[in-house]
Amino acid sequence: MFQKGTNLTDIITFNSVNKTYPLAKTRALSDYSITIEKGEFFCLVGPSGCGKSTVLKLIAGLETPSSGKIIAPENIGMVFQLGALFPWLTVEENTAFGLKMKGTDKTKIRELTNKYLDLVNLREFHKKYPRDLSGGQRQRVGIARALAIEPEVLLLDEPFSALDFLTTDELHKDLLNIWQETKKTIVMVSHLMEEAVLLADRVGIMRDGKLCKVIQVSLPRPRSYKKEDFVNEVQKIKNIIGE
Amino acid sequence: MAVRTYHNHYRFSYTTSLRRHFSSLVFVLLAIILILISGINFITPRSTVNFSELSPLIIFEASLNTLLRLSIAYFFSLLFAIPLALFITKNQKIEKILLPISDIVQSVPILAFFPIIVLVFVKINFFNGAAIFILFMAMIWNIVFSLIGGLKTIPQDVKSAAEIFKARGLKKLWFVTLPSVFPSIVTGSFLAWGQGWNISIIAEALHNYIPHGSYSQDLFGLGSLLVNSFAQGKSSVFLASLITMIFIISVLNLFIWQKLLHVSERYKFD
Numbered sequence: 001m002f003q004k005g006t007n008l009t010d011i012i013t014f015n016s017v018n019k020t021y022p023l024a025k026t027r028a029l030s031d032y033s034i035t036i037e038k039g040e041f042f043c044l045v046g047p048s049g050c051g052k053s054t055v056l057k058l059i060a061g062l063e064t065p066s067s068g069k070i071i072a073p074e075n076i077g078m079v080f081q082l083g084a085l086f087p088w089l090t091v092e093e094n095t096a097f098g099l100k101m102k103g104t105d106k107t108k109i110r111e112l113t114n115k116y117l118d119l120v121n122l123r124e125f126h127k128k129y130p131r132d133l134s135g136g137q138r139q140r141v142g143i144a145r146a147l148a149i150e151p152e153v154l155l156l157d158e159p160f161s162a163l164d165f166l167t168t169d170e171l172h173k174d175l176l177n178i179w180q181e182t183k184k185t186i187v188m189v190s191h192l193m194e195e196a197v198l199l200a201d202r203v204g205i206m207r208d209g210k211l212c213k214v215i216q217v218s219l220p221r222p223r224s225y226k227k228e229d230f231v232n233e234v235q236k237i238k239n240i241i242g243e
Numbered sequence: 244m245a246v247r248t249y250h251n252h253y254r255f256s257y258t259t260s261l262r263r264h265f266s267s268l269v270f271v272l273l274a275i276i277l278i279l280i281s282g283i284n285f286i287t288p289r290s291t292v293n294f295s296e297l298s299p300l301i302i303f304e305a306s307l308n309t310l311l312r313l314s315i316a317y318f319f320s321l322l323f324a325i326p327l328a329l330f331i332t333k334n335q336k337i338e339k340i341l342l343p344i345s346d347i348v349q350s351v352p353i354l355a356f357f358p359i360i361v362l363v364f365v366k367i368n369f370f371n372g373a374a375i376f377i378l379f380m381a382m383i384w385n386i387v388f389s390l391i392g393g394l395k396t397i398p399q400d401v402k403s404a405a406e407i408f409k410a411r412g413l414k415k416l417w418f419v420t421l422p423s424v425f426p427s428i429v430t431g432s433f434l435a436w437g438q439g440w441n442i443s444i445i446a447e448a449l450h451n452y453i454p455h456g457s458y459s460q461d462l463f464g465l466g467s468l469l470v471n472s473f474a475q476g477k478s479s480v481f482l483a484s485l486i487t488m489i490f491i492i493s494v495l496n497l498f499i500w501q502k503l504l505h506v507s508e509r510y511k512f513d
Contacts, residue, residue: 062403078407084400088422088510098408101418129509149408 010071011153011185012036012059017068019054019209028054029209032068036153041179041186043196045237046206052189055206056155059187077146078155082162083138085130091117091141092126098149116144119178136167143175147182156188160195172198176221193237197230198223205240213240257505264501268493275489279482302468302480302487309447309464310491312371313439316378320435321428324383328390329420342391349384353377354445361452365460374446374462381442386431393427394420398512426507433500440492444469465491 012035019029029051036042044052057063059072077098085094092113099109117123120140130138139159146154156175160168176199179186190196196203197217205212215237223230331341357377364373397420405411405419421428447467450456461467465488472480 057403060403060407062406076407078404080400080404082398082400082513084398084404086401086404086419086422087512088425097410097418101409101414131509131513145408 009037009039010035011038011073012187013069013071014055014058015069015071017058017065017070019051019058019063020066027066027209029058029065032209032211034204034211034214036185036187038185039183040201041188041199042202042204043188043190043200044204044206045190045193045196046241048191050206051209052191052206053157054209056157056187056189059153060155073152075149075151076153076155077149077151078157079139079142079146079159081158083130083135083142085138085141085145087130089129090126091122091128091130091133094130094141095144095148097145102149112148112150113144116147119147119181120144120174134167135163136171139163139171140174143178147178147184151184153185153187156186158189158191161191168195175199193234193241194225196237197233198225203237205237207241212243215240257502260501260505261497264497268497271493272486272489276486279485299483302465302483305463305465305468305484306487306491308462309443309466312375312446312462312464313378313436313443316375316382316439317432317435319375319379320382320386321432324386324390324431325421325428327383328387328394329416331387332391332394345384345387349388353380354442356380357445358452361449365449365453370449370460370462373449374443374464377446378439378442381438382435385434385438386428389427389431389434390424393424396512397423401512422510423512425510429500429503429507433504436495436500440488 014032014034017029017032018027019032020027032051032055034055044055046052054063056078058065058070060076060078061072086097089097095113095117096109099112104112113126114123117126120143122137122140122144125133125137130141133141142159143154160171163171172195175186178184188196188199193203197219200217203215203217205215215233217233219227219229219233225231327345331338331345354377360376361373364370364376401419401423405415410419443464443466445466447462447464448470449462449467450458450460453460458471461471465484468484469481469488472478472484
């Protein structure tokens with residue numbers, strides 16, 4: 001039988017995870033347990049330094065837990081705050097990077113690269129370099145690069161925090177479309193409650209390395225910032241963080 | 244004219260840069276020739292200059308010899324500098340121990356060891372080895388420290404991206420680390436060659452370091468030509484060698500280093 005708290009639809013499980021960074025005085029995560037289901041859009045919110053990014057790093061395998069157990073798939077794609085694109089590679093080469101490292105054959109690389117550049121509407125920019133692109137376009141390349149390896153989970157670490165409002169708005173819509181089209185599990189970190197409520201199925205609220213509460217956002221999509229129930233939902237999260 | 248911009252900051256193209264550098268080269272060469280002619284005429288009256296000593300072929304051969312020595316020394320500098328810098332920055336503990344050591348080693352004047360090094364190589368009858376080794380020691384540190392700086396400024400997210408997309412071991416080195424530090428390699432190499440040219444003048448005149456040495460023990464090259472022609476009062480040879488050296492350095496600067504510096508802009512993180 002499955003362990004308690006895990007079932008066929010669970011894709012990521014944290015079981016009493018603790019994480020202390022070397023030389024740090026306090027724990028980045030303490031007694032952290034969470035379950036993320038396959039195909040859901042999960043968003044972690046909380047103030048700076050609450051351990052949100054640590055959760056992503058642990059899922060991605062970039063960090064190892066000090067204690068506790070993590071179950072997460074091997075094949076994971078990640079989108080970084082400032083893109084983290086390779087400036088010496090073109091849009092196409094950046095997108096193909098993960099596939100090339102895996103040793104995928106050239107025809108398959110071309111096929112997947114084109115597919116995901118189409119998905120993020122950047123096919124015509126395939127020969128450009130990151131410096132020739134706007135901030136929003138760079139993030140799109142970051143998304144295409146992460147999706148190209150066809151990951152089981154897509155992690156996003158505050159991907160829109162450096163972008164202006166209009167670009168963010170556009171990328172929110174695109175990300176939701178991509179999620180609905182690819183049916184990927186998405187785990188996103190954000191410091192904006194509004195962003196979390198706008199995008200996620202469930203919002204995990206964090207404070208001081210602990211998961212305070214997980215809220216199910218049951219508002220129908222497309223959601224709008226202006227609607228009263230949206231504002232109420234955001235307020236609910238703010239209240240929990242402020243407690 | 245098609246403008247090829249390599250990055251946002253350079254508003255001028257590579258061709259424009261070439262043209263600018265070429266005109267500066269002509270200007271600098273002319274200025275130096277004029278200053279030298281007047282200077283040498285002042286020190287040594289024209290009547291003592293022996294123009295028959297000057298053979299373009301000899302100077303050309305000497306240049307090739309020096310270039311070859313510098314190239315070999317540079318090749319080994321690069322070959323050793325990359326693993327050394329990677330090792331020094333591998334983790335904080337190693338860095339804490341090795342960085343101060345390399346700091347001290349690089350600040351010890353390499354020429355102070357030259358007499359000993361020369362004698363070691365003379366013992367095994369490998370005179371070229373002495374010059375190349377000294378050039379190597381003078382060149383390597385520029386590359387090492389430039390590389391350490393480059394390695395330490397690779398953004399954490401870029402390293403994480405490499406990790407996530409399974410660029411590990413040699414793949415990581417080739418596809419992520421080396422491109423990331425390419426601008427540092429270029430800057431370090433540029434400085435290393437500058438240092439190399441400086442040292443070549445001393446490194447080829449071996450007779451100074453061999454007890455009871457004679458001119459015949461010197462290595463044939465532009466550096467020894469410069470030193471010996473001046474010492475023997477052959478000003479025309481000295482002048483021709485000096486102009487040749489400046490010319491070669493400028494041509495290398497124009498066609499290799501300027502080009503590489505432009506290309507390296509493409510490798511820089513924002």
